[in-house]
Amino acid sequence: MHEAYVLPGPLALSRSTVDRAADRRADAAWLDALWADGATRVLLVGDGTVAADGDALRFVAPSDAPDGERFLLGLDDGVAYVAVHVGEKPAGGATLREVGAALDDRDAGLAVHAIALANWHATHRFCPRCGARTRPEQGGHVRVCEAEGSQHFPRTDPAVIVLVVDERDRCLLGRSAAWPGNRFSTLAGFVEPGETPEHAVVRELYEEVRVRVTSCRYAGAQPWPFPSSLMLGYYATADGEDPTPDREEIAEARWFSRDELTAAMAAGDVLPPSGISIARKLVEGWYGRPLPVDVSWR
Template sequence: MHEAYVLPGPLALSRSTVDRAADRRLDAAWVDALWSDGRTRVLLVGDGTVPVDDGALRFIAPGDAPDGDRFLLGLDGDVAYVAVHVAEKPDDGATLREVGAVLGDRDAGLAVHAVALANWHATHRFCPRCGAPTRSEQGGHVRVCEADGSQHFPRTDPAVIVLVVDEKERCLLGRSAAWPGRRFSTLAGFVEPGETPEHAVVRELYEEVGVRITSCRYAGAQPWPFPSSLMLGYYATAAGEDPAPDGEEIAEARWFSRDELTAAMRDGDVLPPSGISIARKLVEGWFGGPLPDDVSPR
């Protein structure tokens, strides 16, 4: 059944047009020279935000760049894009949740890259092996221990996010007690060490709502740097047994037909996933198109 569903694209935070130039990061002299090249464009990133002006990123010249960790984001022809991690929110700074869906493909990719690197660098100042300070190398994509020389790479935490459909073509949505209002979304959870994403789908759905998955299929992925996740989207099937929320992570879970979900949204009983999320796209793939706009949240 889930073979019929396709993620409607594009995913807001999965877009990019810039060459990351990973093969040039080891050339420290070349990377350093970019900061004296007048064509280079510098993006400030601070407090999880990037400066946005009229729906586009705002860049500055290298000579105007403040101090801070410096990251190579990539190349677009002869133009290099780099970022500086600053201590405070830049002027006109906006979060990815606020502008991720508004930015163009190039800017969305640059912003996600910069925010993800900034989040990682901020929490990996010291070596996890010996506790000594680390320094940034390879255009901000490696930190090296000052004492033992060990290399440490940006962290990415894989998580599965799943839309379950039963034999009646109803979808299963859940609500976390920590979410605002009547927000319902797809079920999700982190992949554990030594576990495949498919095994995580089965485990998480049973742990959170007591539903047994009979099959699942990968649908697509989206970076989610809040602070360092990669969301692996799945469609899954299950018998329409009554969900039994665990009461800790999930406060409420319900099966919805397409008509029931539409009515619940319009009545204000359900607030759907945000437009920037892969959860929203998973639901819309099952729904058969965009969700209704005339939602009346309580």
């Protein structure tokens, strides 16, 4: 039954217009020239935030940039975009939950790239092989061990996030034990080592609510740098057996028809997933129209 559903776009954090210029990151002279060019635009990033003014990023000239790790974000319309990791929240710092939906496509892509890179650098200062210090190279897209030269690349952790429907076209939503109030969402979990995303869909649904998925289909993905996830969205089918929450990760899980979900949201018994999440888009793809706007949860 899930074949009917399409993830409605756009996903706020999946937008990008910038050429990452990955083929030129190793050219140190070229990077130095970018930093010496007054037309280059520098974004300050730190503590999960980027410098922003309202609905646009705030850039400074290289001559006004503070010290810090330097990242190459890419090229757009002949202009180079770089970032400085200042290690703390910069002036005007805003999180992706605060500005992710408001930014235009170019700025959204730059912000997600910069924050994801900064999150990785902040926790990989030492070599996982020998414990020595590492230093960034190639525009911040690798760290190199200062003792033995081993290279370490930015990590992204894949996770699956799943909207399950049953034979009566109801959808399965769960309430996490860690969330406040009546927040219900799609179920999700990290892909484990040696596992495909599809295996993770089946395993997570059984582990969290004892529901057996019979088929699933990839719907779309969104980077989720809180701090380092890539959310792989799926629509799946299961028999409409009663879910049994594990009570550790999931406190409550229920099947909803569209009418039941509409009534539950109107009564305040169910708060839908937040604005920039792929969970919200997965639910809307099944629901058939946008969910009510709720600004109480970001």
